[in-house]
Amino acid sequence: MVVGLGGMGAAVLEALARRGVRPLGLDRFRTGHLSGSSHGGSRVARQAYFEHPDYVPLLKWAFEGWDRLEAETGIRCLHRIGVLLAGGVDSMLLKASLASAREHGIPIESIDSSELRRRFPQFRLPDGMFGVFEPGAGFVRPEAGIDANLEFAVNRGAEIRRPVEVLGIDADDDGAVIRTDQGDIRAERVVVTAGAWTSRLLRELDSSVPLIPQRKEMVWFANRGQAACSSAGMPAWLVDDQGACGDGVYYGVPTWAGQTGHRGMKVGFHGPGVPVDPDLKHVVPQEIVDRFSRDMKRYLPEVLGEPIAAQSCLYTMSPDEHFVIDRLPGRAAVVVAAGFSGHGYKFAPVVGEIAADLAMEGRSSLPAGFLGLSRFEAEGES
Numbered sequence: 001m002v003v004g005l006g007g008m009g010a011a012v013l014e015a016l017a018r019r020g021v022r023p024l025g026l027d028r029f030r031t032g033h034l035s036g037s038s039h040g041g042s043r044v045a046r047q048a049y050f051e052h053p054d055y056v057p058l059l060k061w062a063f064e065g066w067d068r069l070e071a072e073t074g075i076r077c078l079h080r081i082g083v084l085l086a087g088g089v090d091s092m093l094l095k096a097s098l099a100s101a102r103e104h105g106i107p108i109e110s111i112d113s114s115e116l117r118r119r120f121p122q123f124r125l126p127d128g129m130f131g132v133f134e135p136g137a138g139f140v141r142p143e144a145g146i147d148a149n150l151e152f153a154v155n156r157g158a159e160i161r162r163p164v165e166v167l168g169i170d171a172d173d174d175g176a177v178i179r180t181d182q183g184d185i186r187a188e189r190v191v192v193t194a195g196a197w198t199s200r201l202l203r204e205l206d207s208s209v210p211l212i213p214q215r216k217e218m219v220w221f222a223n224r225g226q227a228a229c230s231s232a233g234m235p236a237w238l239v240d241d242q243g244a245c246g247d248g249v250y251y252g253v254p255t256w257a258g259q260t261g262h263r264g265m266k267v268g269f270h271g272p273g274v275p276v277d278p279d280l281k282h283v284v285p286q287e288i289v290d291r292f293s294r295d296m297k298r299y300l301p302e303v304l305g306e307p308i309a310a311q312s313c314l315y316t317m318s319p320d321e322h323f324v325i326d327r328l329p330g331r332a333a334v335v336v337a338a339g340f341s342g343h344g345y346k347f348a349p350v351v352g353e354i355a356a357d358l359a360m361e362g363r364s365s366l367p368a369g370f371l372g373l374s375r376f377e378a379e380g381e382s
């Protein structure tokens with residue numbers, strides 16, 4: 001059984017169905033809802049990973065997983081339009097990306113500031129910035145990925161029930177009872193992929209899965225320089241201006257042929273946030289749209305037009321911003337995959353595989369031990 005069929009739950013359902021299990025998946029909303037973490041049309045997908053080099057083998061597996069899913073369903077999910085990271089010589093983001101690429105043999109190009117200006121003339125970046133370009137990277141489409149995973153799973157015998165709200169879970173090592181607004185369901189194993197609601201759902205199990213929801217905004221801008229801001233002439237990008245625009249980094253995804261949802265270039269800001277109640281509806285404040293507009297005039301002054309749409313979305317933060325994928329201690333029937341801390345979606349195929357391994361075999365041969373819950377116990381003891 002899978003609780004939560006957003007970005008990750010859909011991938012877990014696929015991975016279970018692929019091994020011949022006929023899993024049941026529940027969600028309180030239908031596909032395409034705007035309440036969770038997997039809407040907004042695109043997610044940047046890189047392999048030269050500054051967050052930690054240990055993610056790279058998982059990313060290689062995930063990219064292959066996207067290719068396989070696309071071939072099997074005919075639904076395009078991963079667009080390899082390249083990703084450009086730009087930053088100053090002291091940028092830890094760029095340094096860590098270069099180190100990950102070196103350690104794991106990811107093809108990248110290091111670009112000096114004059115080459116950066118020549119190749120990407122739509123940007124006005126501060127003097128001295130250099131770039132790291134990863135040609136095999138790009139973006140994934142979360143709504144398409146969810147559709148593809150669920151379609152594949154249902155075709156292999158999975159059952160989906162929506163809307164069903166899970167109210168609580170009772171479990172031990174041998175099985176679980178999932179209490180829902182439509183009655184109890186018994187399961188041998190349950191994978192909880194409830195995104196920003198995961199901690200709340202697992203609280204009753206005395207579990208200390210320490211996850212905190214935060215809200216983030218995405219703003220779409222009209223495209224004044226059609227070619228300059230479309231995937232034909234612009235990769236997905238991220239600028240580390242080292243604090244010049246606040247504590248965090250701007251990133252963007254250009255327009256692309258066949259773009260669904262809001263049109264225009266999508267811009268987001270990845271940085272610290274404050275805890276929120278994930279159930280509270282949210283309208284993006286005008287001051288945030290104004291701030292994005294002001295800062296984009298700095299980086300893309302000639303090619304970006306006015307803001308045309310804005311949406312908010314939830315991050316689910318773990319204390320160290322690394323994912324949590326593990327069985328619950330003392331409740332081996334429960335696997336949790338959550339805490340993706342604003343950088344998880346590109347991993348969906350490999351998250352599905354690891355969670356399915358843990359649910360079916362109790363262990364995974366994929367190198368994901370660093371994402372286990374025991375790291376928080378160790379922190380508590382020190």
Ligand SMILES: Cc1cc2nc3c(=O)[nH]c(=O)nc-3n(C[C@H](O)[C@H](O)[C@H](O)COP(=O)(O)OP(=O)(O)OC[C@H]3O[C@@H](n4cnc5c(N)ncnc54)[C@H](O)[C@@H]3O)c2cc1C
Nearest residue numbers: 004006007008028036037038044166195313340344345346
């Ligand atoms: C603005 C933004 C930008 C991002 N950018 C990137 C990026 O560039 N690259 C990247 O890789 N990742 C990115 N991410 C992160 C990525 O989108 C998330 O890690 C991923 O989508 C998380 O998926 P999820 O399945 O955990 O959560 P969700 O997709 O929210 O799924 C959880 C599901 O559980 C269901 N649920 C919850 N509680 C219950 C219940 N009690 N009963 C029944 N169902 C329940 C919900 O309805 C929901 O459908 C970004 C996220 C945001 C918000």
